[in-house]
Amino acid sequence: MSMIELNMDRPSIAERSTVNFAETRSITPATKRLYDGAAMVPYNEALFREHNVKRGLRNADGSGVVAGLTRISDVHGYNKVDGVLVPDEGKLTICGYDIEDLVSHAQEEQRFGYEEIVFLLLAGELPRQDELDALRERVASMRMLPKGYVSEFPISTKSKSIMNVLSRAVLLLYAFDETPDDISPAHEVDVALSLLARLPRIAAIAHTTRQAELEGRRAHVPRPVASYSMAETILQILREGEDFTHDEAMLLDVMLMLHAEHGGGNNSTFACRVLSSSATDAYSAYSAAIGSLKGPRHGGANSKVTAMHADIREHVRRWDDDGEVAGYLMKILNREAFDGSGLIYGMGHAVYTLSDPRAKLCRHYARKLAEEKGLGEEFALIERVERLAPQVMRDVRGTDKPICANIDLYTGFIYNMLGVPEDLYTPLFAVARMAGWAAHRMEEIYGANRIIRPAYNSVMTYEPYVPLAERG
Known part of the structure; x- marks a missing residue:
């Protein structure tokens, strides 16, 4: 029996090969139905209504x-009066506390607030100072990756998405846990804290290592500083040192707080x-969550907003x-500009109607730094x-539905202002959301x-079996 020899030496990015399925695909009479069938699912809106099925787990009113039931958070954007949705100002409540209070108090006291939200989500109560200090010390002690991990994990794998890298990285960490299938509370908290500590480093290492290899240089990844907050740790790795200001770290801390949790239904x-x-084990659950967040209908939307802003700046002469601005937005909606989708990215939300509290906070805290940076x-x-x-949008679509900006309208601009590479926008979202995922898990x-x-209701037709030799 012939054997295939496996080359265990890791090739460089330039040496790696990829498969182009489109180039190898051959549509013949024998394969046509195989490829056509997948795209011809005979469902329509009327069929969902007939069977009273909530498409996308959404009611008819959206x-x-x-x-389920939860004590973790509440995303409020409307009231229901006599079965009718009545728009309302948006509000995000985490374990009973308004997100605006959590953010504003941390900012006013000139302290980092993300770790406070982590404790709140995991413990269900706000921490005392000694408890917050203990949490920070525990996370700081876990920032270094396990011995042998980096050599086994292909951090420079050619990949179009660091989110994909993160998902694989989390699954590999399962192998470095002596009791990975333990779902006791103590172990679950330890896994959550370890991922909060390690994911920023994994994402940043994946980015900086790949960039260094593409540019033919060695990557420099600084050792963690125990006293740093999550925001400072991220900026330290991204800047390959300590070249960041306190104001920059405080703004990134706001972004982490706003992305930490947003209800169990997202x-x-x-x-x-x-x-x-x-x-199942925690690593599998968190890896799946990262895979979901990667999608352009979810966390991946912020890159689209960034591209749209660049397009508007290029084509609108007088900002x-x-x-002039409204005229160009109308062109975007009419599929005459930008990507032809007819969407103004960063506008509208599944729950929020009159306002998104996260967008309001982004706008408020980003203004100062934007002015400072020109x-x-x-x-x-x-x-x-x-x-x-x-x-x-109301004029073009002929609707009176209330529409507000969502957090994505400002996220890309803020990250760009902080020097965060675009391929790390959604990974940073995942890093922050780990706290919420852990609480809900x-x-x-x-x-x-x-x-x-x-x-699921079956809507198929039932057919008698036809022997293979008799099929036309």
Whole structure:
């Protein structure tokens, strides 16, 4: 029997080969139905209505189907009065506390607040100073990756997405845990803290190592500083040293706080809860959540907003002219500009109607740094898009539905202002959201304690079996 020799030496990015499935695909009479069938699913809106199936687990009015109970957070964007949705100002509450209070108090006291939210999510209560210090010390002690991990993990793998790298990295960490299938509370907390400590380093190492290899230089990854907050740790690695200001770290801390948790119904958190309900290990559940967040309908939307802002800056001559800006937004909606999708990215939300509290906080805390960095005009253009887009969308689409900016309208601009590479926008979202995923995983395991197993109505036709030789 012939054997295939495996080359265990890791090739460089330039030497790695990829498979182009389109080039190797051959559509013949024998393969046509195979490829055509997958794209010809005979479902339509009427069929969903006939069977009273909530497509996307959404009610007819757009609200989410209630799938569980939670004490972790509440995402409020409307009231229901006599069965009718009534728009309301947006509010995000975490374990009983308004996100605006959590962010503003940390900022006013000139301290980093993300770790406080981590403790709140995992413990359900705000920490005392000694408890917060203990949490920070525990996370700091876990920042270095396990011995042998970096040599086994292909940090410079040619990949179009660091989110994919993160997902694989989390699964590999399973192999470095002596009791990876332990789902006791103590072990679950330890895994969550270890990932909060390690994911920023893994994401940044994956980016800097690949860039260094592409540029033919050695990557420099500084050793962790025990006293650094999560925000400072991320900037230290990205800047390959300590070349960042306190104001920059404080703004990144705001972004981490705003992304830490956003209800159990968002796609990645629900994915985490679904896997957790089977009592699988934490690494598998978090890897799945990262895979969900990668999607352009979820966390991947911020890159689209960044590209749209660049396109508007290029094609609108007078950024301070409402008429010119509104006219170009109308072209985008009419599929005459930007990517032809007819979407103004960063506008609208599944829950928020009149306002997204996260977008409001982004706008408030980003303004000062934008002025300091000479980016006030770009910032003002984004504010103008936020102000004009709802009416333009109503005019073009003929709807009276309330539309507000969501956090993605400002995320890309803020990350760009902080020098965060675009391929790390969504990974930083994942780093921050680990806290929320962990809280929901534990609530699912120890609270609901039942495997999630919804039903699907069958709409197929039943056919008699035809022997292979008789099939036409």
